[in-house]
Amino acid sequence: MSELVDAIVQIALVIMVGLLLPCAYRVFIGPSAADRLQAIETITTLLIGVIVLLAIIQGSAFVVDVALALAAFSFVATLAIARYLSEGRMF
Amino acid sequence: MIAEIVGATFIILGVFFSLVGVIGIMRLPDVYSRIHASGKVATLGIFGLLIGVALLLPGTLVKAVGLLLFLLISSPVASHAIAAAAYRSNVPLADVQRDDLAGVSRPQRKRSRDAE
Amino acid sequence: MIHFIFPAALIGVVWVLVTSRVTLESYFVGLVIGLAITALMPPPLPVIRWRRLPDQAFALVLYAMILLRDIVLSGLDVTRRILSPTMPLNLGIIAVETQDETANPLIAALSADVITLTPGELVIEVTDGHTLYVHCLDVEASAARAAAQQAQRLKLFKHILGRSS
Amino acid sequence: MNTLFALATGLMFGMGIFQLLRRDLIKSAMGFYILFTSINFLFLAVGAYDGVIAPYVDANNQTSSQPSDPLVQALILTAIVISFGSYALLLGLIAVSSRRFRTLDSDRIDQLKG
């Protein structure tokens, strides 16, 4: 892999990780719980991107498996919280 | 070589859209519009990165497709659920032009401070 | 039997995707797994009919293309709005009928999913299995094209799902 | 980097302890969770190698890069599973006791004394 591409990927990784911070900020400031929730959802999504970039950097395809699980299942928590928010109680 | 260039381009695109999405999350006026921005990260941002990785690291192509599949299932559902939760817990809309949902009978939530 | 085989066959594909081993051997393993899963909890996957298979596949690919186009176009639009210093937003919630005569929740769900997937539109509520309430960043544009888009979507969905009508 | 992990261990531990000492049982349970997280950092900090690749070995190409310590990773896995099990149990206990004692204030759950 050429140095340029390597550099691009590295920078991309840094940016993606950097983007986590404003999202975290959104989690902290809200203002509504739904805001925080969607910020967390974004963090998850960004992390999927981070993993994908890491796969390129580390040159190992298996890292994508982690992203797969994250993509498929982290929203379970989001749904649970959303349901709690919209109904006040769960069951 | 071409794959590398195209791949890198898609990665730049993916990162760009992610960046835009996060800017949206910071800038947009209410939770509903911020959910749009968040969805953007998921769709355009990650799509770009996935295409990029599939090109740069050919071994991941199949997995990238699988990942995309799951993202297609989960991402809109999450956005929808959050939006519904926000609306049901009376999170205010920023100056809307039109609200067809106002007045439609919906499941009412129990009062809790948690949603505020 | 056919109700077992086809979901299982699709699950087999998913297995291949997930394990990233594109071999016939791997697919057969996936198929076996698919059969077991289908027996336990039949997933809501389209029922494939041999006669209509080309139709189904064609509709799927076509809709994928349309969706992709929509996503990219509205993505660019939303990008413009977000990055613009004045943030020209035109927020609002519109009601969109699924136009499905049976009010099938599956249609509603699929429609809601793809609408939400499109940047700039977000389904907030689905009532009675046929009315979608969509939050839009540009409420006028969305309202203008909503009904037509939904009609097209419904048609293609019916093809994809192998529905007779 | 390991030094940083060491600092994080201490910080996390301190925060966990503070949270643990709240009267609110749910907060205390969160403190419990934080404390176990800090232990993960400690294990990361004491890993034997400064690894740059994941501990995956391949028969044909022995890369010159140093893999990270697989043993501490296995230990962390075990610790995570056990602490999660305990955490679930703790939350279950709190849920039931909140029904029985009608409070989540740990100071009011003090019938056993003397």
Add this chain to the structure above:
Amino acid sequence: MVLALVILLPFLLAVLVSFARMRASTVGTISALAMLTLFIISLLQLSSVTVLGASSLNIPWIPEIGLTLSIYVDGLALLFVLLITGIGVAVMFYAGQYFEDGRTAARFLALLLAFTGSMLALVLAGNVLTLFIAWEATSIISFLLIGFYGGDSAARRGASQALVITGGGGLALLVGLLLMGSAGGSLQIADLLANGDVLRAHPWYTAMVILILIGCFSKSAQFPLHFWLPGAMSAPTPASAFLHSATMVKAGIYLLARLSPALGDTLLWTTVLPVFGIITLLMGAVLALRQRDLKAILAYSTISQLGAFVALIGLPNGEGLKAAFVGILAHGLYKCALFLIAGAIDHATGTRDILLLGGLRRSMPGFALVTLFAGLSMAGVPPLFGFVAKELLIEAAEIDPLALIIVVLSAAFTVTVALRLFWDVFVRPGAPHDGVELHLHKLPRLMVIGPALLAVTSIVTGIGVGPLITPLIEPALGKSTSLYLFPPGGINLAFVLSMTALAVGIAVFVTRGWWLAWRLPTLTSGTQIYAGIIRAVEGLGDLLLTSQGGKIRYYLTAILTAVVLLLTIAIVRILPFEIQAIELKNASDVLKAVLLGLALVSTGASILFERHLLAALSLGVAGYAIGGIFLLEPAPDVALVQFLVETLATVLIILILARTSPEERQQAISKLWGQTRWGLMRDLTIATALGCAMTIFALAAVNSRPTPNSIAGWHLENALPQVGVNDVVAAIVTDFRGTDTLIEITVFGIASLGVLTLLARPKPGKVTRFRLRLRHPVRSMQIEPSGETEPDLPMIYRSRFADPVTQLAALLVLPFSFVIALAHIAYAGVAPGDGFTAGAIIGLGITLWFVVFGYQETKARLRWLHPTSLIGAGISVALINAALPLVFGREFLAFTQVADIYVADIKIASTLLFEVGICLTVFGGVSTIMEAISHPQEAEPL
């Protein structure tokens, strides 16, 4: 060794008697006859001891602690054996008459016989530990006898008090004896007696003597440990007569006499014993004067006599031993008789109050006669045996004027007491003072035989003291001596003083109307002091128990403070050490640092957020950030687990929030910052201190690495060749450290069972099954495909809860979760993911169902889902996999594969089965937890 049988016989008889169903008198007679037999046997031994000297028998018992079953027979031992068995005859016989009920008598006599056996073992013991065992046995049986009437709270208190004093003294004695054994190099009495010089010169001498004296004084009721004896009078009278007058209380005297050759004749010994003895002598005599209760009078008088014996044993060169031995015999005879009579009076009149009694000679003439003679012996009137004893006592006291005065004074008071016992009870005319009418019960005619026997013996031994008693005393003294009723040299000082005492005693008796009316200041009694000490101890205990205040925060604070202190001590020793500089070598390190910062800030935010949901969300962010760190480490396996567990943990806490009442949570929340400033400062201080300690600790830990010889290197090298796995973490988890994993999943499984069991138990103690019961049977619910008009369409249900979007997601994700999970299992060795992640993933799929569809619909649709069985099955599979290699002669949990078989790159080996087991357990566990929390019956807010 016949005397070994002498010890065993009473025990055997005790067992037999306790099972016997006979009349009381029969039991008593049998026991008395047994005692008589023993007495005769012992008497026959006397000659051999006289001829051959001391003899001993040793059977090793527990040689490690120096305990041998040994018997040491000499004159002293035999003297006591004769005393015990002889008086036992009278007491046992009397006891048979005393009890009306055969069962009670049997129970009582069994105890009494066991006591006899223990007492005989005590005096015959040839090893100090054997002696101690017997000593404790007598204390215990005494406790049981004092509390024989357990319904009486005073009896229970008295029994307890007696046991605490004598038992506690016994423990002191034990230490003293062990010290002596250590110093003397043996626990055998014979050796110790031979080693007296060594013992007396040993630095521990003082300690051992004091400890042994505490033991002996407590047992023999010496000042200041005397007060338990009057309290022990709630025992049935035969027990009081036998234990608390004639025998057990003399065990201390016996031991002092026994050890005086080894320990005696030092300044300490000859000071402490006479001083405490004399004090006790006087105190007992004085206190006896003013008692109203017959048994109390006798008890104090006994204390007084015991004091005299202790003082006598303490005299230098064994000068007082003769007087002591004679006194012990004489006292045993008359005091026991008097006790038995007191019991008879109590029996007949229902009272023992001397002020209420009087003129009983008409109704109880036999007892009056016996009392007369026993009293005369007590008063020391010739020619009774008591006279001889008193002469010898006074003679021995002649060495010190003060002692002499006290002895004579005490003798005088004893005369007074004896006179009161006879005159005021049997002779004094007129009705009782208080007008209380006495109900006289008819006593068994034979009851008088016991005391009479003793009184007659007092007379006979008094008159024939020379021939009868000398042979008993001589072997005990170990030298020849002579005894006589009247001194051959005519009237001597002792006789004069004896008569003086008699006269004074009579005088005091006559004036009793006058001095009994005195209002003396009530001195603080021993019992009160004892109660005071107990109260103080109890107060201390209460003070300590206040630390157990019930509030978990303070417990944790205390524990953590202790840890901080300990850790600080340990850490200060390693300071200063070199701290490795923070070097961020590459982008990955920088990103790790960023994520670390994010994790820490989020954690901090979770503390600052008051509301639970927000705190939980912050924690979720921290968890994901940590997952990112793991990814960058790089540790993909851990990262995967971290992401999944974090998701599960978040769901869990949300479900718990939904489960708990918002009001209660609000209440608890408002307590957070409403805490006092001081409380917050305290928490902050502890948190900071521990955080700092931990930081230094971790820095030091980092300083110790990298470790060149870490076993992880071996793991990296051997994962592929040994178990054919690329993922070294997977190799460690399933093979190299498979046991950890096996146990870890069991922990997880049972934790989830715990959650279920807890939540499924509405009330404590209510029995439930694992299977939760539905209020509405699932079958009756309407769950039909909504597309019924169009059977072609895939099924999607009308749900009570779910909106179509989430429903569709749930329906799709669960099957896919199986696919992904199976992929994790199949390729655990080459990719991130393993059985645990597989289980967690399916668990998340199930969780999604519970979240989307609720409990009832989920259970109705997934009828195959039996979470607890899954746990059991999972652990079973894992265990079967572990045990299978044993069948092939390999180790438990050994890596097994038939050959290098791959199906679609899936390695077919034991590991696969293990992974399946892990997956099943974790899947079952997660489902169990979710099922338990989402159970509808539990959802009702309470």
Add this chain to the structure above:
Amino acid sequence: MSNSLLLGPIFIPLGGAALGILLARNRTYQQIIGLICGVLAWVCSVAVLLANLSEGIFTYNLGGWVPPYGIVLVADLLASIFAVMATTVMAAGILYVLGCRDKSVSAPAFMPLFLCMAAGLNGALYTGDIFTMFVFIELMVIASVILVAISDNRLGMEAAIKYLFISAMGTLFLLTGIAALYASFGTLNMADIARLLASGERPVLAQAAAVMLMCAFLLKSAVFPFHFWQPDFHTVAPTPVHAVLSSVVVKVGVYGLIRMTTLMFTAEAPLIHDLLVVLGLIGIFFGSLGALRTYDAKRLLAYSTFGQIGFILVGIGWGSPATLAAAIIYAVNHSFIKSSLLMLTGTISSRTSAKTSRLSEIGGVGNTLGFTSGLYFLGGLALAGVPPLNGFISKVTLIQSGIGLEEWLTVGLIVGAGVITLMYMTRTWQLIFRQERAETVQLKPRGDSVLAPALLIGLCLALGLFASPLIQVALRAVEQMGDPSLYIRAVLGG
């Protein structure tokens, strides 16, 4: 082959637990399985002890991986003695469960949890790997927390929460110590750590690691100031659980302390010893007085355990071979005494409708139960150290060894505590068995079976009358521990 016996005490109960979970619907099967597993575990542990005596230390490499790379089970005499003690009480506990009328006992999870507790305990004793010890201890802790939480006593929940929090502290300390050890030595095998500690220069962290491990073990044994959980947690437990917790489960910390001071941290041992004596004395003092002032038959025994552990710690802390042997003897004897007393208390409580053990409410309940009364009396005497019961042997060996070291103050305290023990045990016995029953107390015609406690009391008596074997084994164990190289060689070979 004898090596595989080592698996028995750990994995037989574990298998029984798994089977028990599968058969959750049938309590009878569960109990039969439980009894079989309990007995088999006991047989295995005894066989291990015997093999140990004849062959010396032996090991079992789990999975066939050679130490220090894999996990190894090690049977030395110390572990074997503790394991026999544990399996004996566990088997008795299961026997008690069979005749127990508690409702909590009929919970489907009860027997599996009980067996897990046994497996965890035995595993913690036999393992030669410090991290595996942590895992086994967690198994034990989690199982016991649940068992207490589901108690018939309505405060079970409260105690369980408190213990779970406090126990987590112990877990943290243990993990911290393990991390430090791994950082310093790159290994988790205790023999390997011992070898490295003995051979090279001492890493800076050794002492701090020792402190952390010590805190963890002190917490598991409920030693001052880590004791707060113990009276609560033990008292509210269902009787068979209480019997096991208060007797053998608390000993796991004691075992850990002995193991770490004799095998690994021999250089730090003097410091630790001094601390142990101080803490032990405080425990004796606190436990005795606490028991004296507690009017609940179960709770006072929990306090008594606090005190008794103090005696054991003092024995360890005195640090000579004789005192260490005395401590081991004390630990074993105390287990049998305490478990039998607790079971007897349980049989009494089971006669009352309230299932309480408060003396004010169970006073006189036992006054018609002659056999139980006798057993309790014997147990009380054994606890107070009265001959010829086994408690006497403990006390004598401890005092003798203390005299050898001229530790007068401590010996004095032991004597004082003995008096107090005598006070509260006789008082309790009198109140339960000797006084008249209050009219309001309704007695149930049947209570829990006294078979298990009777057997245990028999054992106490036997261990008092025939104490030599135990003393000899303890002395041999101490002799074995005196030379850590034996252990190291047995595990690592060479």
